[in-house]
Amino acid sequence: MKYAGVCLLVAGVLFAVVSRWLGGGPESVQAAGTRYTVTVPVDPVEVRVTSGKAETVTLAAAMPGMGHALPPVGTVQAGHGRFVATENMFAMDGVWELSIILSGDQGEEMITISMLL
Template identity: 80%
Template sequence: MKRARSLTAVCLLAAGVLFAVTSRWLGGGPEIVEAADARYTVTVLPADPVEVRVTSGQAETVTLAAVMPSMGHALPPTGTVQAGPGRFVAEEDVFGMDGVWELSITLSGDRGEDVITVSAVVAGD
Protein backbone atom coordinates (compact mmCIF):
# COMPACT_ATOMS: atom_id res chain seq x y z
CA MET A 1 0.00 0.00 0.00
CA LYS A 2 2.81 2.39 0.92
CA ARG A 3 4.68 1.51 -2.29
CA ALA A 4 1.58 2.21 -4.42
CA ARG A 5 1.11 5.60 -2.71
CA SER A 6 4.76 6.51 -3.30
CA LEU A 7 4.50 5.47 -6.94
CA THR A 8 1.34 7.56 -7.34
CA ALA A 9 3.07 10.58 -5.81
CA VAL A 10 6.08 10.19 -8.13
CA CYS A 11 3.81 9.87 -11.18
CA LEU A 12 1.84 12.97 -10.19
CA LEU A 13 5.06 14.90 -9.67
CA ALA A 14 6.45 13.82 -13.06
CA ALA A 15 3.17 14.67 -14.79
CA GLY A 16 3.16 18.11 -13.17
CA VAL A 17 6.69 18.86 -14.35
CA LEU A 18 5.97 17.63 -17.88
CA PHE A 19 2.75 19.65 -18.06
CA ALA A 20 4.43 22.80 -16.76
CA VAL A 21 7.43 22.52 -19.08
CA THR A 22 5.43 21.82 -22.25
CA SER A 23 2.92 24.56 -21.40
CA ARG A 24 5.73 27.08 -20.99
CA TRP A 25 7.18 26.15 -24.40
CA LEU A 26 3.79 26.80 -25.95
CA GLY A 27 3.71 30.29 -24.46
CA GLY A 28 1.42 32.14 -22.11
CA GLY A 29 1.58 32.93 -18.42
CA PRO A 30 1.97 30.60 -15.49
CA GLU A 31 0.11 27.37 -15.98
CA ILE A 32 -2.27 25.92 -13.43
CA VAL A 33 -1.09 22.72 -11.73
CA GLU A 34 -3.56 20.23 -10.22
CA ALA A 35 -2.65 17.64 -7.62
CA ALA A 36 -4.40 15.29 -5.24
CA ASP A 37 -3.72 12.88 -2.46
CA ALA A 38 -5.95 10.73 -0.27
CA ARG A 39 -7.34 13.70 1.70
CA TYR A 40 -7.34 16.85 -0.43
CA THR A 41 -7.30 18.01 -4.05
CA VAL A 42 -5.76 21.35 -5.00
CA THR A 43 -5.40 23.60 -8.02
CA VAL A 44 -2.32 25.83 -7.89
CA LEU A 45 -1.45 28.97 -9.86
CA PRO A 46 2.34 29.10 -9.45
CA ALA A 47 2.82 32.86 -9.84
CA ASP A 48 3.77 35.39 -7.19
CA PRO A 49 1.64 35.54 -5.22
CA VAL A 50 0.87 31.82 -5.36
CA GLU A 51 -2.81 30.94 -5.28
CA VAL A 52 -4.09 27.57 -4.02
CA ARG A 53 -7.68 26.46 -4.50
CA VAL A 54 -8.79 23.49 -2.44
CA THR A 55 -11.27 21.63 -4.65
CA SER A 56 -11.78 18.57 -2.43
CA GLY A 57 -11.83 18.77 1.35
CA GLN A 58 -12.24 21.88 3.47
CA ALA A 59 -8.89 23.36 4.45
CA GLU A 60 -8.76 25.87 7.28
CA THR A 61 -5.07 26.72 6.87
CA VAL A 62 -2.60 26.41 4.00
CA THR A 63 1.17 26.90 4.26
CA LEU A 64 3.61 26.94 1.33
CA ALA A 65 7.30 25.96 1.22
CA ALA A 66 9.36 26.22 -1.97
CA VAL A 67 12.53 24.30 -2.84
CA MET A 68 14.64 24.64 -6.00
CA PRO A 69 16.58 21.35 -6.03
CA SER A 70 18.80 22.22 -9.01
CA MET A 71 20.20 25.27 -7.22
CA GLY A 72 20.06 24.00 -3.65
CA HIS A 73 17.64 26.76 -2.61
CA ALA A 74 15.05 26.23 0.10
CA LEU A 75 12.96 29.17 1.18
CA PRO A 76 11.23 29.45 4.55
CA PRO A 77 7.56 28.49 4.65
CA THR A 78 5.03 31.24 4.12
CA GLY A 79 1.45 31.46 5.24
CA THR A 80 -1.60 32.23 3.17
CA VAL A 81 -4.67 34.39 3.53
CA GLN A 82 -8.07 32.92 2.79
CA ALA A 83 -9.41 34.97 -0.13
CA GLY A 84 -12.71 33.12 -0.42
CA PRO A 85 -14.16 29.67 0.22
CA GLY A 86 -11.39 27.17 -0.54
CA ARG A 87 -9.15 29.88 -2.02
CA PHE A 88 -5.81 30.75 -0.39
CA VAL A 89 -3.26 33.36 -1.53
CA ALA A 90 0.35 33.51 -0.30
CA GLU A 91 1.10 36.35 2.11
CA GLU A 92 4.42 37.04 0.35
CA ASP A 93 6.40 35.99 -2.72
CA VAL A 94 7.24 32.29 -2.67
CA PHE A 95 9.72 31.89 -5.55
CA GLY A 96 13.12 33.56 -5.39
CA MET A 97 14.02 33.21 -9.07
CA ASP A 98 12.97 31.65 -12.38
CA GLY A 99 13.36 27.89 -12.78
CA VAL A 100 11.84 24.58 -11.71
CA TRP A 101 10.55 24.66 -8.14
CA GLU A 102 8.98 22.04 -5.87
CA LEU A 103 6.16 23.55 -3.86
CA SER A 104 5.04 21.75 -0.70
CA ILE A 105 1.49 22.68 0.26
CA THR A 106 0.58 21.88 3.87
CA LEU A 107 -3.17 21.73 4.37
CA SER A 108 -5.02 21.43 7.64
CA GLY A 109 -8.77 21.10 7.88
CA ASP A 110 -11.73 18.75 8.04
CA ARG A 111 -9.70 15.77 6.77
CA GLY A 112 -6.69 16.33 9.05
CA GLU A 113 -3.25 17.60 8.06
CA ASP A 114 -1.56 16.62 4.84
CA VAL A 115 1.20 17.76 2.49
CA ILE A 116 0.86 17.81 -1.29
CA THR A 117 3.98 18.52 -3.35
CA VAL A 118 3.84 19.86 -6.91
CA SER A 119 6.50 20.94 -9.39
CA ALA A 120 6.18 24.19 -11.27
CA VAL A 121 8.20 26.06 -13.85
CA VAL A 122 8.50 29.72 -12.89
CA ALA A 123 9.54 32.13 -15.63
CA GLY A 124 9.51 35.91 -15.79
CA ASP A 125 6.87 37.41 -18.04
Template identity: 45%
Template sequence: MRRSVTALAVLVAAGCAAGAGPERLTGDGEHYSLTVTLSSASTGVVDAEIHVENGPAETVSLSAAMPHMGHAMPEISARPQGSGRFLAHGELFAMTGVWELAIRVEGETGGDTVTETITVRVPVGEQETS
Protein backbone atom coordinates (compact mmCIF):
# COMPACT_ATOMS: atom_id res chain seq x y z
CA MET A 1 0.00 0.00 0.00
CA ARG A 2 2.79 2.40 0.91
CA ARG A 3 4.44 1.85 -2.49
CA SER A 4 1.15 2.66 -4.26
CA VAL A 5 0.80 5.95 -2.37
CA THR A 6 4.41 6.88 -3.17
CA ALA A 7 3.94 5.98 -6.84
CA LEU A 8 0.75 8.05 -7.00
CA ALA A 9 2.51 11.04 -5.40
CA VAL A 10 5.31 10.81 -7.98
CA LEU A 11 2.79 10.67 -10.86
CA VAL A 12 0.84 13.66 -9.52
CA ALA A 13 4.05 15.68 -9.10
CA ALA A 14 5.15 14.78 -12.63
CA GLY A 15 1.77 15.80 -14.02
CA CYS A 16 1.90 19.17 -12.24
CA ALA A 17 5.43 19.80 -13.46
CA ALA A 18 4.55 18.85 -17.03
CA GLY A 19 3.21 22.33 -17.70
CA ALA A 20 6.14 24.04 -16.03
CA GLY A 21 8.62 23.82 -18.87
CA PRO A 22 9.14 25.82 -22.02
CA GLU A 23 6.38 26.04 -24.62
CA ARG A 24 7.41 25.96 -28.28
CA LEU A 25 5.27 27.35 -31.10
CA THR A 26 6.01 27.41 -34.82
CA GLY A 27 4.26 29.22 -37.63
CA ASP A 28 4.64 30.49 -41.15
CA GLY A 29 3.66 33.84 -42.58
CA GLU A 30 3.83 35.07 -46.14
CA HIS A 31 7.48 36.14 -45.78
CA TYR A 32 8.87 34.54 -42.62
CA SER A 33 8.89 31.28 -40.69
CA LEU A 34 8.96 31.62 -36.92
CA THR A 35 9.80 29.53 -33.90
CA VAL A 36 8.80 31.00 -30.54
CA THR A 37 9.96 29.44 -27.29
CA LEU A 38 8.22 30.75 -24.17
CA SER A 39 9.78 30.12 -20.76
CA SER A 40 6.33 28.78 -19.79
CA ALA A 41 2.73 28.99 -20.93
CA SER A 42 1.60 30.58 -17.68
CA THR A 43 0.35 33.83 -16.24
CA GLY A 44 2.84 36.41 -15.04
CA VAL A 45 6.09 37.52 -16.60
CA VAL A 46 7.53 35.21 -19.25
CA ASP A 47 10.60 35.22 -21.46
CA ALA A 48 10.23 34.58 -25.18
CA GLU A 49 12.92 33.67 -27.70
CA ILE A 50 11.86 34.21 -31.29
CA HIS A 51 13.83 32.75 -34.20
CA VAL A 52 12.99 34.23 -37.61
CA GLU A 53 13.86 32.40 -40.82
CA ASN A 54 13.49 33.11 -44.56
CA GLY A 55 14.82 36.65 -44.50
CA PRO A 56 16.33 39.32 -42.28
CA ALA A 57 13.91 40.72 -39.71
CA GLU A 58 14.33 44.23 -38.38
CA THR A 59 11.66 44.27 -35.66
CA VAL A 60 9.67 41.62 -33.83
CA SER A 61 6.88 42.14 -31.32
CA LEU A 62 4.39 39.94 -29.49
CA SER A 63 0.86 40.58 -28.32
CA ALA A 64 -1.76 38.30 -26.82
CA ALA A 65 -5.54 38.38 -26.99
CA MET A 66 -8.29 36.28 -25.46
CA PRO A 67 -11.08 36.95 -27.97
CA HIS A 68 -13.87 35.08 -26.21
CA MET A 69 -13.34 37.22 -23.08
CA GLY A 70 -12.52 40.49 -24.87
CA HIS A 71 -9.05 40.70 -23.28
CA ALA A 72 -5.92 42.03 -24.99
CA MET A 73 -2.46 42.60 -23.57
CA PRO A 74 -0.07 45.41 -24.54
CA GLU A 75 2.43 44.63 -27.26
CA ILE A 76 5.93 43.64 -26.14
CA SER A 77 8.90 44.52 -28.36
CA ALA A 78 11.64 41.93 -28.73
CA ARG A 79 15.32 42.90 -28.71
CA PRO A 80 17.47 41.70 -31.63
CA GLN A 81 20.25 39.27 -30.69
CA GLY A 82 21.68 38.65 -34.18
CA SER A 83 21.30 35.80 -36.67
CA GLY A 84 17.49 36.09 -36.76
CA ARG A 85 17.13 35.67 -33.00
CA PHE A 86 15.09 38.04 -30.80
CA LEU A 87 14.35 38.10 -27.05
CA ALA A 88 11.29 39.51 -25.29
CA HIS A 89 10.45 39.76 -21.58
CA GLY A 90 7.13 40.75 -20.06
CA GLU A 91 3.59 39.78 -19.14
CA LEU A 92 1.79 38.26 -22.11
CA PHE A 93 -1.12 36.50 -20.39
CA ALA A 94 -3.26 38.03 -17.63
CA MET A 95 -5.27 34.91 -16.84
CA THR A 96 -5.50 31.21 -17.60
CA GLY A 97 -7.35 29.93 -20.63
CA VAL A 98 -7.04 29.90 -24.41
CA TRP A 99 -5.14 32.87 -25.89
CA GLU A 100 -4.08 33.91 -29.37
CA LEU A 101 -0.42 34.96 -29.49
CA ALA A 102 0.35 37.28 -32.41
CA ILE A 103 3.99 37.63 -33.48
CA ARG A 104 4.54 40.64 -35.74
CA VAL A 105 7.70 40.73 -37.89
CA GLU A 106 8.89 43.62 -40.08
CA GLY A 107 11.89 43.45 -42.39
CA GLU A 108 13.29 44.00 -45.87
CA THR A 109 11.01 41.42 -47.47
CA GLY A 110 7.85 42.86 -45.91
CA GLY A 111 5.75 42.40 -42.82
CA ASP A 112 4.01 39.38 -41.37
CA THR A 113 1.81 38.65 -38.41
CA VAL A 114 1.73 35.00 -37.41
CA THR A 115 -0.94 34.04 -34.88
CA GLU A 116 -0.82 30.85 -32.82
CA THR A 117 -3.27 29.54 -30.21
CA ILE A 118 -1.92 28.66 -26.77
CA THR A 119 -3.49 27.37 -23.56
CA VAL A 120 -2.22 29.26 -20.52
CA ARG A 121 -2.01 27.55 -17.14
CA VAL A 122 -1.44 28.61 -13.54
CA PRO A 123 2.30 28.80 -12.79
CA VAL A 124 3.59 25.72 -10.96
CA GLY A 125 3.51 26.27 -7.21
CA GLU A 126 0.64 28.77 -7.35
CA GLN A 127 -3.08 28.22 -7.06
CA GLU A 128 -5.67 30.15 -9.00
CA THR A 129 -8.10 32.03 -6.77
CA SER A 130 -11.72 32.41 -7.69
Protein backbone atom coordinates (compact mmCIF):
# COMPACT_ATOMS: atom_id res chain seq x y z
CA MET A 1 0.00 0.00 0.00
CA LYS A 2 2.81 2.44 0.78
CA TYR A 3 4.30 1.77 -2.66
CA ALA A 4 1.03 2.88 -4.27
CA GLY A 5 1.40 6.30 -2.60
CA VAL A 6 5.01 6.61 -3.74
CA CYS A 7 4.02 5.61 -7.29
CA LEU A 8 1.26 8.25 -7.32
CA LEU A 9 3.69 10.90 -6.07
CA VAL A 10 6.27 9.99 -8.73
CA ALA A 11 3.57 9.95 -11.43
CA GLY A 12 2.40 13.41 -10.35
CA VAL A 13 5.89 14.87 -10.44
CA LEU A 14 6.58 13.28 -13.83
CA PHE A 15 3.30 14.64 -15.19
CA ALA A 16 4.17 18.13 -13.96
CA VAL A 17 7.70 17.98 -15.40
CA VAL A 18 6.53 16.68 -18.79
CA SER A 19 3.68 19.23 -18.89
CA ARG A 20 6.10 22.06 -18.19
CA TRP A 21 8.57 20.73 -20.79
CA LEU A 22 5.81 20.58 -23.39
CA GLY A 23 4.64 24.06 -22.50
CA GLY A 24 1.58 23.08 -20.50
CA GLY A 25 2.84 24.05 -17.05
CA PRO A 26 1.39 26.87 -15.00
CA GLU A 27 2.38 30.38 -16.04
CA SER A 28 1.99 31.69 -12.50
CA VAL A 29 1.16 30.69 -8.95
CA GLN A 30 -1.31 32.62 -6.78
CA ALA A 31 -1.44 32.71 -3.00
CA ALA A 32 -3.18 34.72 -0.29
CA GLY A 33 -2.24 35.57 3.25
CA THR A 34 -4.28 37.53 5.74
CA ARG A 35 -2.88 40.92 4.66
CA TYR A 36 -1.67 40.45 1.09
CA THR A 37 -2.45 38.45 -2.04
CA VAL A 38 0.27 37.72 -4.60
CA THR A 39 0.70 36.28 -8.07
CA VAL A 40 4.14 34.91 -8.93
CA PRO A 41 4.99 34.25 -12.58
CA VAL A 42 7.14 31.11 -12.78
CA ASP A 43 9.72 32.61 -15.14
CA PRO A 44 11.17 35.17 -14.47
CA VAL A 45 10.69 35.50 -10.72
CA GLU A 46 8.45 38.47 -10.09
CA VAL A 47 5.97 39.08 -7.30
CA ARG A 48 2.78 40.90 -8.21
CA VAL A 49 0.95 42.14 -5.13
CA THR A 50 -2.72 41.98 -6.13
CA SER A 51 -4.22 42.83 -2.74
CA GLY A 52 -2.69 45.01 -0.05
CA LYS A 53 0.01 47.66 -0.50
CA ALA A 54 3.49 46.25 0.00
CA GLU A 55 6.46 48.59 0.22
CA THR A 56 9.18 45.93 0.34
CA VAL A 57 9.35 42.30 -0.75
CA THR A 58 12.10 39.82 0.13
CA LEU A 59 12.32 36.29 -1.28
CA ALA A 60 13.84 33.11 0.17
CA ALA A 61 13.98 29.86 -1.80
CA ALA A 62 14.40 26.33 -0.47
CA MET A 63 14.38 22.91 -2.10
CA PRO A 64 13.38 20.68 0.83
CA GLY A 65 13.60 17.44 -1.15
CA MET A 66 17.27 18.09 -1.86
CA GLY A 67 18.15 19.84 1.40
CA HIS A 68 18.97 23.14 -0.35
CA ALA A 69 18.19 26.57 1.06
CA LEU A 70 19.36 29.83 -0.44
CA PRO A 71 19.93 33.11 1.40
CA PRO A 72 17.17 35.73 1.14
CA VAL A 73 17.14 37.88 -2.00
CA GLY A 74 15.88 41.43 -2.22
CA THR A 75 13.64 42.82 -4.93
CA VAL A 76 13.31 46.08 -6.80
CA GLN A 77 9.98 47.68 -7.51
CA ALA A 78 9.25 47.48 -11.25
CA GLY A 79 5.91 49.25 -11.29
CA HIS A 80 2.81 49.49 -9.15
CA GLY A 81 2.67 46.33 -7.03
CA ARG A 82 5.40 44.56 -9.05
CA PHE A 83 8.66 43.42 -7.46
CA VAL A 84 11.46 41.66 -9.36
CA ALA A 85 14.22 39.59 -7.71
CA THR A 86 17.64 41.25 -7.79
CA GLU A 87 19.41 37.90 -8.21
CA ASN A 88 18.83 34.52 -9.84
CA MET A 89 16.65 32.56 -7.44
CA PHE A 90 16.87 28.93 -8.50
CA ALA A 91 20.01 26.83 -8.97
CA MET A 92 18.30 23.82 -10.59
CA ASP A 93 14.99 22.46 -11.83
CA GLY A 94 12.72 20.73 -9.35
CA VAL A 95 10.19 21.50 -6.62
CA TRP A 96 11.01 24.69 -4.73
CA GLU A 97 9.35 26.45 -1.81
CA LEU A 98 9.41 30.22 -2.21
CA SER A 99 8.87 32.31 0.91
CA ILE A 100 7.66 35.81 0.10
CA ILE A 101 8.13 38.32 2.93
CA LEU A 102 5.98 41.40 2.36
CA SER A 103 6.08 44.56 4.41
CA GLY A 104 3.90 47.63 4.09
CA ASP A 105 1.25 49.75 5.71
CA GLN A 106 -0.70 46.61 6.69
CA GLY A 107 2.29 45.13 8.54
CA GLU A 108 4.61 42.27 7.69
CA GLU A 109 3.54 38.86 6.41
CA MET A 110 5.20 35.79 4.95
CA ILE A 111 3.46 33.77 2.25
CA THR A 112 5.01 30.47 1.17
CA ILE A 113 4.26 28.81 -2.17
CA SER A 114 5.52 25.66 -3.88
CA MET A 115 6.69 25.88 -7.47
CA LEU A 116 7.86 23.32 -9.99
CA LEU A 117 10.66 24.55 -12.21
